[in-house]
Amino acid sequence: MVAAFSFSKGLTTLSGLLLLSFGSLAASQIEVTVENFLRVLTGRIPPSTPRSKRLLSDDRSNILIYMTGHGGNGFLKFQDSEEITNIELADAFEQMWQKRRYNELLFIIDTCQGASMYERFYSPNIMALASSQVGEDSLSHQPDPAIGVHLMDRYTFYVLEFLEEINPASQTNMNDLFQVCPRSLCVSTPGHRTDLFQRDPKNVLITDFFGSVRKVEITTETISLQPDLEIMESRDKKDWMDEELMEPLQYAEQLPVAQIIHQKPKLKDWHPPGGFILGLWALIIMVFFKTYGIKHMKFIF
Amino acid sequence: MAAALPLAVLLLLLLGPVGGGHAEPPRDTLREELVITPLPSGDVAATFQFRTRWDSDLQREEGERITLEKDNCHLLVSHYRLFPKALGQLISKYSLRELHLSFTQGFWRTRYWGPPFLQAPSGAELWVWFQDTVTDVDKSWKELSNVLSGIFCASLNFIDSTNTVTPTASFKPLGLANGTDHSFLRYAVLPREVVCTENLTPWKKLLPCSSKAGLSVLLKADRLFHTSYHSQAVHIRPVCRNTRCTSISWELRQTLSVVYDAFVTGQGKKDWSLFRMFSRTLTEPCPLASESRVYVDITSYHQDNETLEVSPPPTTTYQDVTLGTLKTYAVYDLLDTAVINNSRNLNLQLKWKSPPATGALNRGLVFAEAPPVPFLYAQRYVSGYGLHNGELNTLLYNTHPYRAFPVLVLDTVPWYLRLYVHTLTITAKGKENKPSYVHYQPAQDRLQPHLLEMLIQLPPNSATKVSIQFERALLKWTEYTPDPNHGFYVSPSVLSALVPSVVAAKPVDWEESPLFKSLYPVSDSSSYFVRLYTEPLLVNLPTPDFSMPYNVICLTCTVVAVCYGSFYNLLTRTFHIEEPSTGGLAKWLANLIRRARGVPPL
Numbered sequence: 001m002v003a004a005f006s007f008s009k010g011l012t013t014l015s016g017l018l019l020l021s022f023g024s025l026a027a028s029q030i031e032v033t034v035e036n037f038l039r040v041l042t043g044r045i046p047p048s049t050p051r052s053k054r055l056l057s058d059d060r061s062n063i064l065i066y067m068t069g070h071g072g073n074g075f076l077k078f079q080d081s082e083e084i085t086n087i088e089l090a091d092a093f094e095q096m097w098q099k100r101r102y103n104e105l106l107f108i109i110d111t112c113q114g115a116s117m118y119e120r121f122y123s124p125n126i127m128a129l130a131s132s133q134v135g136e137d138s139l140s141h142q143p144d145p146a147i148g149v150h151l152m153d154r155y156t157f158y159v160l161e162f163l164e165e166i167n168p169a170s171q172t173n174m175n176d177l178f179q180v181c182p183r184s185l186c187v188s189t190p191g192h193r194t195d196l197f198q199r200d201p202k203n204v205l206i207t208d209f210f211g212s213v214r215k216v217e218i219t220t221e222t223i224s225l226q227p228d229l230e231i232m233e234s235r236d237k238k239d240w241m242d243e244e245l246m247e248p249l250q251y252a253e254q255l256p257v258a259q260i261i262h263q264k265p266k267l268k269d270w271h272p273p274g275g276f277i278l279g280l281w282a283l284i285i286m287v288f289f290k291t292y293g294i295k296h297m298k299f300i301f
Numbered sequence: 302m303a304a305a306l307p308l309a310v311l312l313l314l315l316l317g318p319v320g321g322g323h324a325e326p327p328r329d330t331l332r333e334e335l336v337i338t339p340l341p342s343g344d345v346a347a348t349f350q351f352r353t354r355w356d357s358d359l360q361r362e363e364g365e366r367i368t369l370e371k372d373n374c375h376l377l378v379s380h381y382r383l384f385p386k387a388l389g390q391l392i393s394k395y396s397l398r399e400l401h402l403s404f405t406q407g408f409w410r411t412r413y414w415g416p417p418f419l420q421a422p423s424g425a426e427l428w429v430w431f432q433d434t435v436t437d438v439d440k441s442w443k444e445l446s447n448v449l450s451g452i453f454c455a456s457l458n459f460i461d462s463t464n465t466v467t468p469t470a471s472f473k474p475l476g477l478a479n480g481t482d483h484s485f486l487r488y489a490v491l492p493r494e495v496v497c498t499e500n501l502t503p504w505k506k507l508l509p510c511s512s513k514a515g516l517s518v519l520l521k522a523d524r525l526f527h528t529s530y531h532s533q534a535v536h537i538r539p540v541c542r543n544t545r546c547t548s549i550s551w552e553l554r555q556t557l558s559v560v561y562d563a564f565v566t567g568q569g570k571k572d573w574s575l576f577r578m579f580s581r582t583l584t585e586p587c588p589l590a591s592e593s594r595v596y597v598d599i600t601s602y603h604q605d606n607e608t609l610e611v612s613p614p615p616t617t618t619y620q621d622v623t624l625g626t627l628k629t630y631a632v633y634d635l636l637d638t639a640v641i642n643n644s645r646n647l648n649l650q651l652k653w654k655s656p657p658a659t660g661a662l663n664r665g666l667v668f669a670e671a672p673p674v675p676f677l678y679a680q681r682y683v684s685g686y687g688l689h690n691g692e693l694n695t696l697l698y699n700t701h702p703y704r705a706f707p708v709l710v711l712d713t714v715p716w717y718l719r720l721y722v723h724t725l726t727i728t729a730k731g732k733e734n735k736p737s738y739v740h741y742q743p744a745q746d747r748l749q750p751h752l753l754e755m756l757i758q759l760p761p762n763s764a765t766k767v768s769i770q771f772e773r774a775l776l777k778w779t780e781y782t783p784d785p786n787h788g789f790y791v792s793p794s795v796l797s798a799l800v801p802s803v804v805a806a807k808p809v810d811w812e813e814s815p816l817f818k819s820l821y822p823v824s825d826s827s828s829y830f831v832r833l834y835t836e837p838l839l840v841n842l843p844t845p846d847f848s849m850p851y852n853v854i855c856l857t858c859t860v861v862a863v864c865y866g867s868f869y870n871l872l873t874r875t876f877h878i879e880e881p882s883t884g885g886l887a888k889w890l891a892n893l894i895r896r897a898r899g900v901p902p903l
Contacts, residue, residue: 050451081783248546252478
């Protein structure tokens, strides 16, 4: 599962809140591929893609990327059939940085040996958290006896528990997030990487990535809307005039049996031979008579 | 309600200062209905219908855009009130004449539940009629499916030429039409599409009252998806504005049908109530709606009216011929203040006063007579064994005792099932039944699917079997989905039929009439038009072993390394004799120490 949120601070409107759990972005599971994920990040999507499926971030957006699933040293599995490597991810983030598609990026990964995924990042303003170090496994939290499958991973569970206490006005900073799920609870050692981040983590609020507040100004003055009289009068006149002119319309018959049975297949119309065919045959005939002499003509014509 | 007040004020401001008291009639209306039908098998079907009619001719306004000045032209098609802007802009941008989109989960069991008001195939279905002015229909179709996938959060972007067909006789336009050139029609089904809350939310957002007031309050996702059949659809078509039918209005019809398994939700009793079905009750009508009604089908209850009651008792009943039979409905009008009185709470309930007679636990025997079998129902299955060949069979049942009627069958088969059309056989009552119209368009690999349309006359009281053999193709290994052993879907067949009705329908002003009568226009009242869908099929294709490329690479590299490597060594390795080294610095230092110790040197 992959989720990417993008928030913009400052004056621009919310550029694109997008749940890429392959929820609103890719609604069916078949759309969850490495290629689609990288295309969404870098913006290289076909032009017919609707707006709700684009990342629409700019250089003032903060992006949160959360990835979970099965993984290993340097890769994460997508849909049990393909993998994304840490180098590909690092290159995608560098492309985003070059195109100014993010201001700050928080990357959280919960897989086995998750720390290997952020080792290769080299773009600025990226902070990364992982649930386990290289060589360790991330474990799942509790099974459901009815289904027989584990429902959640430990790191995700404790991060969620931590985040549920955060409200949009909270002043908790990143250092508290780094302390979530110590080894005693998670069995694996969570790691983090902040050297690429320009600000000090203790000054970075959690709500920079996990919440967005819109500035709303309430005004008490009333605005009265004046309709444009000329448009309405001309429109009504046209309605009245055209009613007299048009003949009544009809609904189509749903199963016109007689019409369907007599629907003949479209025969190809016979066209007289075009200029090219005529010219070709004229050439052939000329060559023939030049070679063999004009005396043959009376036998042909 | 609080939002309605400033809205009304705004409307007054708009209408007020118009010169000379020029009363502007409202240009769009909303009508909402809920029909609760108990089905013969004991389940309860609830069908919502929200009709927004917009008295505006979008096409003509495009023409007007040319004549007026630039800054005025935006005003004409930019004021959307009840009609959602997202859909209005779609109609004008892609020059649509009609749009029908549905998302369904489950299957409507016609044999046990009776004919549906409006059935939709499992998955997502989209069919569109474009205007005559469109030059490149395929390009508009592709762009339209992408835009719709963004609006409805569904994977409609998977609609491409491999699952789009152009039917030649089915899917005639449901709205006003002058001439039906089928080259402007496109039809596609995605049977693999799963419907979930994320598709319901944008659908609800298109409603004017949007799950805050009126009937849409009942649309809570956690109960709606806990059903045997869930279908939500959007239909846009042009309709007559008045009885003379000289101008066009656009009608947006949003329908949602759910079937509740009464025994699962009702804990074994046949009672139902709105609260038990939807976990909500009706509180107030939508202030933007001109009509807001709940209809409860009480036809089958009249026979045993001592044992059960509908509460609160209805003030009016309505009798009409729907789907060929005369039905009685109890009407609850939410705009009538007597219905929602000071309790401000309407919870329709059906209660059994005394337990029904013998066999109460066996749901089939609760009614005195056997549940009525519909005149037309169908079944489809794949037969054969192995992963090479198979046979597609469709069984069409006509249970009418003496009347035969025509059925138009549309089959869309994906290209990887190669149909042998010479094996197409249609048999009824032991004899061959030749169709009066057959249209077949063969498939092209990876480009387009098979299209088979047939008009078959079903003899009375018979089962007609249409069968065709096919061969399964082997796909390229990158074309398999991540779960290839699940199978590949074949879209359901579409049956369009004129089924004879038991009771002739009275010709009424059916644009005003409620329920679903106005969706399918019929000129002949002795039969009604119905469109049924069969089950989608799951076909297993021969799947390769996906671990083989890795195994082959390992094995080949090992073999090459061992064989070639040793061969290369054998051919090119030469042996030289090497002088032993004299030792160098270490040996000289060691000798120095040994001389100091008095030991003979190395």
